[in-house]
Amino acid sequence: MKNIAVIGSGTMGNGIAHVFAQYGFQVKLVDISEQALQKALATIGKNMERQVSKGTLTAEDATQAISRITTQTSIDAGLSQCDLVVEAASENEKIKFDIFRQLDQVCQPSCILASNTSSISITRIAAETGRPDKVIGMHFMNPVPVMKLVEIINGYSTSAETSASIASLSKQLEKIPVVVNDYPGFVANKILMPMINEAIITLHEGVAGVEEIDTVMKLGMAHPMGPLQLADFIGLDVCLSILRVLQDGFGNPKYAPSPLLVNMVTAKQLGVKSGIGFYDYSEGVKSAKVAASFL
Numbered sequence: 001m002k003n004i005a006v007i008g009s010g011t012m013g014n015g016i017a018h019v020f021a022q023y024g025f026q027v028k029l030v031d032i033s034e035q036a037l038q039k040a041l042a043t044i045g046k047n048m049e050r051q052v053s054k055g056t057l058t059a060e061d062a063t064q065a066i067s068r069i070t071t072q073t074s075i076d077a078g079l080s081q082c083d084l085v086v087e088a089a090s091e092n093e094k095i096k097f098d099i100f101r102q103l104d105q106v107c108q109p110s111c112i113l114a115s116n117t118s119s120i121s122i123t124r125i126a127a128e129t130g131r132p133d134k135v136i137g138m139h140f141m142n143p144v145p146v147m148k149l150v151e152i153i154n155g156y157s158t159s160a161e162t163s164a165s166i167a168s169l170s171k172q173l174e175k176i177p178v179v180v181n182d183y184p185g186f187v188a189n190k191i192l193m194p195m196i197n198e199a200i201i202t203l204h205e206g207v208a209g210v211e212e213i214d215t216v217m218k219l220g221m222a223h224p225m226g227p228l229q230l231a232d233f234i235g236l237d238v239c240l241s242i243l244r245v246l247q248d249g250f251g252n253p254k255y256a257p258s259p260l261l262v263n264m265v266t267a268k269q270l271g272v273k274s275g276i277g278f279y280d281y282s283e284g285v286k287s288a289k290v291a292a293s294f295l
Contacts, residue, residue, distance in 0.1 A: 001083035001169055005030060007075065007099055009040035012116055013088035015144025018044045021065040022057070022145070023173050028079060029071045037071040044069070047145060075102045082107060084169070086138055088116040091241045096120060097128045104129040112162055114138035118238070119189050119245040122155035122182045132157035136166050139186065140175075142234070150175045155182045184249030185242060193242050196234075197258055199227035203278075204260040210278045228278040232271030240265045 002025060006017045009031040017029045017040070031037050045066060051057035057065075072078050079085060085103055089095050096115060103113050112134045115125055126135035137153025150170040154163050163179060170177035180187045199213050208216070214226020231239050239261065246255035264270075264277065271277030 001165075002026060003082045003084075004028070005079050005082045005085040006088055007031075007085060007103075008088040008090070009033075009036050009071075010088070012140060012142060012144065014040035014043050015047075015142065016086055016088055016116065016140055017069055018047060018065075018145050019140075019173050019175075021068040022048070022061070025068065027069045028082065029069055030073070030075060030079075031071070032073055034071075034073055037073070041066070041069065041071070047143075051145070075099065075106060077106055079103070079106050080108055082111055084112045084114060084166075086114045086116055091118060091120065091238055093120050093124070096125055100125050100128045100135070104131060110134075112136065112165065114166065116140055119185050119242040121184070121249075122153045122158065126155045126157055133159040134162050136162050137182070137186070138166055138170075139188065141188075148174075148176045149188075150177045151186055151188050152177050152179045153182050153186050154179060184246050189242050190246065193239060193246060194255065196227045196231045196239055197243055197255075197261065200231070200258040200261050203228065204258055232277035232279055232281075234271070235273055236261060236270045236277055237265050 004020045004025045005028040006013050006020070007030045009029050013029065013031070017027045021027045029037060029040060031040070048057060048062040048065060052059050052062050085107060087096060087099050089099055096117065100113060107113065109131065113129065113131065114136050115122065116139055117125070117137060118139060122135060122137045126132035129135055132155065135155055136158050137151070137155070139151035139153060141147035141149045152163065152166055152170065167177040167179060184190065185193060199217070202208060202213055203210060210228050214228050217223045217226045225233070240257050243255055243257040268274055269276050272281050275282045
């Protein structure tokens with residue numbers, strides 16, 4: 001594989017494009033917004049500058065990597081020569097289905113279509129195409145340039161050849177691939193999201209405050225980041241979406257999202273992306289909010 005396309009230029013999309021370009025692949029970054037694409041390129045540039053300052057990337061390699069990324073604002077014939085397309089659009093089933101139907105039409109028959117979805121069924125996505133054997137989940141972790149795990153999800157019809165190709169490709173990116181089967185939440189979010197939800201319930205019930213809950217998990221369980229700060233980092237809207245996929249997929253009330261989480265998302269308090277969540281990021285740095293405001 002030499003030519004890669006990434007659909008969506010948000011946090012995950014620009015991180016995925018960054019890593020592929022860094023490791024020598026030609027990358028097409030696709031988004032409906034030219035402004036979003038320019039912002040993504042600026043973010044990639046800043047992140048590579050950080051790598052250069054830390055000595056993990058040379059300035060020349062960073063310049064060459066950026067030169068490998070081209071952008072476009074539509075899914076069209078420009079993707080016809082791609083060997084792999086990684087979709088990293090919004091965690092919305094309808095949006096993903098539409099994207100995969102378009103990709104199936106414009107991409108060459110040998111092209112593998114991957115989704116970076118964190119919870120939506122790969123089998124359902126694959127059913128929207130005429131190549132279900134070449135559809136797979138390639139779930140990167142955030143921040144993509146730093147995190148080593150790639151959760152590879154085999155749909156019901158994903159071929160062994162496709163799975164092996166994506167596992168091998170992940171290793172070329174110096175990632176560690178872990179292959180799992182297609183059930184709601186896969187492994188990462190089937191375990192992580194109930195923990196985050198329980199932390200929110202614990203806050204809502206008044207057992208402890210935001211910083212107290214996060215401190216217990218960091219110091220007591222050796223987590224690098226507390227569950228409430230992590231929820232802010234992921235995006236509370238994304239957490240809510242994943243919990244609803246789990247609840248619908250398993251029909252189990254244990255996955256029901258906390259009413260506090262629902263209210264915060266309704267109020268557009270989404271975490272880092274909105275400037276406020278369980279912590280206040282309005283000044284560009286994290287600061288604690290008053291716990292009483294959550295009760």
